[in-house]
Amino acid sequence: MIALAFTLILSACSKSSSSEPDNKKSSGKLEIFSWWTGAGEEDGLKALIKLFKEKNPDIPVENAAVAGGAGTNAKAVLASRMQGNDPPATFQVHGGAELNDGWVAAGKMEPLDDLYDKEGWKDKFPKQLIDMVSKDGKIYSVPVDIHRGNVLWYNKKVFADNNLQAPKTFDEFFKVADKLKAKGITPLALGDKEPWTATMIFENILLGTLGNEDYQKLWTGDLKFDDPKVKKAAETFKKMLSYVNDDHSSRNWQDASQLVAKGDAAMNIMGDWAKGYFVNDLKLKVNEDFGWVATPGSEGQFMIITDTFGLPKGVKNAKDVKQFLSLLGSVEGQDAFNPLKGSIPARTDADESKYDEYGKQTMKEFKEAKLAPSLAHGSAAPEGFVTKANQAVNIFVTQKNVDQLIDSLNQASSELKK
Amino acid sequence: MEPKVLPSFQSGSSLAVSAKKRKKWNVDQWLSFAFILPSIIAVAVFVYGFIAWSGYVSLSNWNSLVPDLSFAGLKNYLFLFKDFRFQADLRNTLFFTLFFILAVLFMGLLLAVFLDQKIRGESLFRNIFFFPMALSFIVTGVIWQWLLNPATGVNLFLKKFGLDSLWYTSVTVIPGIQWSKIQFGIPIAVIAVVIAAAWQMTGFSVAMYLAGLRAIPEEIREAARMDGATEFQIYRKIIFPMVAPITVSVVIIMAHISLKIFDLIYAMTGPGANFVTDVPGVYMFETTFRGNYYANGAAISIIMLLSVAIFIVPYLISSRKGES
CATH class of the missing domain: 3.40.190.10 (Periplasmic binding protein-like II)
Structure with a gap:
C-alpha cells in the first residue's frame, strides 16, 4: 500500500506545470480502465472484450483493470494518470457528480453527442439517465449497467x-x-x-x-x-x-x-x-x-448507481474508443455484460429473457421508477x-x-x- | 578523498585558494564523484524536491481535481488541527507509538535475556522470534484481523469465559477526558493494533539486544560474581546499562515506523468507528486520493514528516558528533 501511495504521490507531483497534452502513448492499444476484477464483473468485462475483438479484429485491446472494492484504488490511479496527462483510452466512472463535477468540470472529457446521434441512443436510455451523464447540455459518457441502491x-x-x-x-x-x-x-x-x-x-x-x-x-x-x-x-x-x-x-x-x-x-x-x-x-x-x-x-x-465509460481528451485513438463505446451502448453489448455481472442494462429495450427473476423485476421497475442519484x-x-x-x-x-x-x-x- | 578536500574549508583561506585546491582533484576523485552524482541528483529531485513540492502544495488551495496552486497560507493546517478526525489521529498516534515502543523494548529485552542463557535449540528460537519480521505489515494485519475479530477469532474463547469480546471494535477511550473535540485517553481498540505491531517488530529488538548482550565480555560478569553480586544485580547494574545505547537505536527505528504506520492499520481495522484507530497515514491517503483534497493531504504529510524529524534529527546530530 505504501508503495502504491508513493507512486501515486510521485505521479501526482510530476504533473507540476506541463499543461499541454503530451501524447506519449505510442501503441495504438485500446486501454480499457476499470475496477472490474471480482467474480461476475470480470467475466462480464471479458465477454465484452471478446465481442469487441470479434467485430474489430484489427484493434488491439488491453484490459487495464485495477483491483480494489468500489474502485477506491482504481480511482486513485486514474486521478494521477489524468493529472499527468496520460489518460487511458476509456475508463469506468459513475454517472452523476463523479463524472460531471470531476472529470468534465476539470476539462478532461470529450463530448459524445455525435456518437449518441449516430447510434440513435437519445430515446434508448431513460431521459433522467442521460441527464446524469450530461453537463451544460452535452453528453459525456455511455452508461453500460445499472445497479439499484435502495x-x-x-x-x-x-x-x-x-x-x-x-x-x-x-x-x-x-x-x-x-x-x-x-x-x-x-x-x-x-x-x-x-x-x-x-x-x-x-x-x-x-x-x-x-x-x-x-x-x-x-x-x-x-x-x-x-x-x-x-x-x-x-x-x-x-x-x-x-x-x-x-x-x-x-x-x-x-x-x-x-x-x-x-x-x-x-x-x-x-x-x-x-x-x-x-x-x-x-x-x-x-x-x-x-x-x-x-x-x-x-x-x-x-437509487441509481451506473457505471459509464467516456472518452478522455488527448487520446490518440479516439476513433477506436468510439468504436468500443458504440458496442457498450448497443443492446448486444449490454446483454453480453450485464447478465454475467448481475446488474441490469441501462437501455430500456434489452432482452429480458437473459436475466434472472430479480433482474426482470428490476428492469421493469427501472422503466417506471423515478431515479435518484446515490x-x-x-x-x-x-x-x-x-x-x-x-x-x-x-x-x-x-x-x-x-x-x-x-x-x-x-x-x-x-x-x-x- | 576527504583529507585533501577538507583543509580548504578549515583554514579560512580565500576563494582562490580553495578553487585551486579543488582543481587538484585527481582522476579517482572525479570518478567517485561521477559515481555518486546520479544518486545525488535522484535524491535531490525525488526526495527533497518532492518534499519541497508537498510543502508548497500544503500551503495552496488545491482541494479538488483541478489544480489550484494559489497561496492559502496556513489554512489547511488550521483546518486539520480543528478537525475531529485529525485530533483523533494525533491522539491515536501518540498512544500507539508509546505502547508499541514499550512493548517492543520490554519483550525484546526479556526474550533476548532468555536466549542468552545458552539454552538448547537457541538458533531455533531465534529464528522463530525473528521470523515475523519477514512478513509485510499487510499480511500481519490480515492475520490479526482474523485472530481478533469478534466473530471468528480468539474472542470467541473469551466469550465462552464470559469476557467482553467486543474490545477489538470498542470505541471506549480511557480515561476519556474531553479535550477540544475529542476524548483524550487510550482507545481500547488501539491495543489490538499494538499487539499485532509488537508481534511483528519484537524480533528486531531481540536481535539487537542479543547482539548487545553477546558483545559484553564474560570476564565482566565473572568479575562481578567474584565480588559477590547476585545475578539480578549483575543485570541491573552492569548488563542493562551496557545495552542502553541499543535501546536508543531501537526506540528511534520503532518510532519512525509507528509514526508513519499505514499498511497495518489499513489492513486490520481501517479508520475504525469514531476514528478510534485512525492514523495520519490513513487519513492522508483517504483525503487525498478519494476526496481529492490534495492540499489537506500534503499538509498531513508535512506534519508526519516533522513528527518523524523530531526523533531522527537529534539522533543524526548526536551520531555525527560521535563520529568526529
Whole structure:
C-alpha cells in the first residue's frame, strides 16, 4: 500500500506545470480502465472484450483493470494518470457528480453527442439517465449497467418462521425489528468497516423521508441540511442503528450479507450487487432463500448507481474508443455484460429473457421508477463532499449525535457548489 | 578523498585558494564523484524536491481535481488541527507509538535475556522470534484481523469465559477526558493494533539486544560474581546499562515506523468507528486520493514528516558528533 501511495504521490507531483497534452502513448492499444476484477464483473468485462475483438479484429485491446472494492484504488490511479496527462483510452466512472463535477468540470472529457446521434441512443436510455451523464447540455459518457441502491434484503425463512411481512414503511420496519429483537435475532445486519455502507442506509432513509424531489434538491443546494425533514431522517437513522449487530464496525458488506444468509440477522440494506454475492458466492436461490423489497418509504423510487465509460481528451485513438463505446451502448453489448455481472442494462429495450427473476423485476421497475442519484457512490455529490459525509456518518454511528451530523453535513455542503 | 578536500574549508583561506585546491582533484576523485552524482541528483529531485513540492502544495488551495496552486497560507493546517478526525489521529498516534515502543523494548529485552542463557535449540528460537519480521505489515494485519475479530477469532474463547469480546471494535477511550473535540485517553481498540505491531517488530529488538548482550565480555560478569553480586544485580547494574545505547537505536527505528504506520492499520481495522484507530497515514491517503483534497493531504504529510524529524534529527546530530 505504501508503495502504491508513493507512486501515486510521485505521479501526482510530476504533473507540476506541463499543461499541454503530451501524447506519449505510442501503441495504438485500446486501454480499457476499470475496477472490474471480482467474480461476475470480470467475466462480464471479458465477454465484452471478446465481442469487441470479434467485430474489430484489427484493434488491439488491453484490459487495464485495477483491483480494489468500489474502485477506491482504481480511482486513485486514474486521478494521477489524468493529472499527468496520460489518460487511458476509456475508463469506468459513475454517472452523476463523479463524472460531471470531476472529470468534465476539470476539462478532461470529450463530448459524445455525435456518437449518441449516430447510434440513435437519445430515446434508448431513460431521459433522467442521460441527464446524469450530461453537463451544460452535452453528453459525456455511455452508461453500460445499472445497479439499484435502495434494496432491503431479507431472509425468507426467518420472516416465515416469525410470521412477518417484509416492511414497506418505517413504522412497519420498526415493528418488525422489535419482534425480531424480542426473539433474539439481529434485525438489521450492518458491516461498516468501510463507512460507505452506513452512508447508504442514511441516503436511503433520506430518499424515503424526503421524497425524490427534495432528495435531489439536497445536492443542488436548494434544500439545506438543517431542514427539519433532514433532521427527522437523521433521527430515523439513529433509531435504526439501535437494531444493528454489535460487531458492525469489524465487518464489511459481504460479512453483513452473510449474517442474513445464515439467518443470524433478518435484514440488510445494500445495493443489488449483494444479489450477486448471495447467488454466486453463497449459493442461495433467488426469491427462495432470500427476498427483497425497496427500502422503507422508497417504493417507486430507484437509487441509481451506473457505471459509464467516456472518452478522455488527448487520446490518440479516439476513433477506436468510439468504436468500443458504440458496442457498450448497443443492446448486444449490454446483454453480453450485464447478465454475467448481475446488474441490469441501462437501455430500456434489452432482452429480458437473459436475466434472472430479480433482474426482470428490476428492469421493469427501472422503466417506471423515478431515479435518484446515490450519494455513497459518488453520483449525487462531488468526491470531496462524499468523503466528508462518510466521515460525519462514521462519527454519527458511534456518537449518535443528530445535531452534530447535521452540522457537519451543513459545513461540508460548501463543497456542493463547486 | 576527504583529507585533501577538507583543509580548504578549515583554514579560512580565500576563494582562490580553495578553487585551486579543488582543481587538484585527481582522476579517482572525479570518478567517485561521477559515481555518486546520479544518486545525488535522484535524491535531490525525488526526495527533497518532492518534499519541497508537498510543502508548497500544503500551503495552496488545491482541494479538488483541478489544480489550484494559489497561496492559502496556513489554512489547511488550521483546518486539520480543528478537525475531529485529525485530533483523533494525533491522539491515536501518540498512544500507539508509546505502547508499541514499550512493548517492543520490554519483550525484546526479556526474550533476548532468555536466549542468552545458552539454552538448547537457541538458533531455533531465534529464528522463530525473528521470523515475523519477514512478513509485510499487510499480511500481519490480515492475520490479526482474523485472530481478533469478534466473530471468528480468539474472542470467541473469551466469550465462552464470559469476557467482553467486543474490545477489538470498542470505541471506549480511557480515561476519556474531553479535550477540544475529542476524548483524550487510550482507545481500547488501539491495543489490538499494538499487539499485532509488537508481534511483528519484537524480533528486531531481540536481535539487537542479543547482539548487545553477546558483545559484553564474560570476564565482566565473572568479575562481578567474584565480588559477590547476585545475578539480578549483575543485570541491573552492569548488563542493562551496557545495552542502553541499543535501546536508543531501537526506540528511534520503532518510532519512525509507528509514526508513519499505514499498511497495518489499513489492513486490520481501517479508520475504525469514531476514528478510534485512525492514523495520519490513513487519513492522508483517504483525503487525498478519494476526496481529492490534495492540499489537506500534503499538509498531513508535512506534519508526519516533522513528527518523524523530531526523533531522527537529534539522533543524526548526536551520531555525527560521535563520529568526529
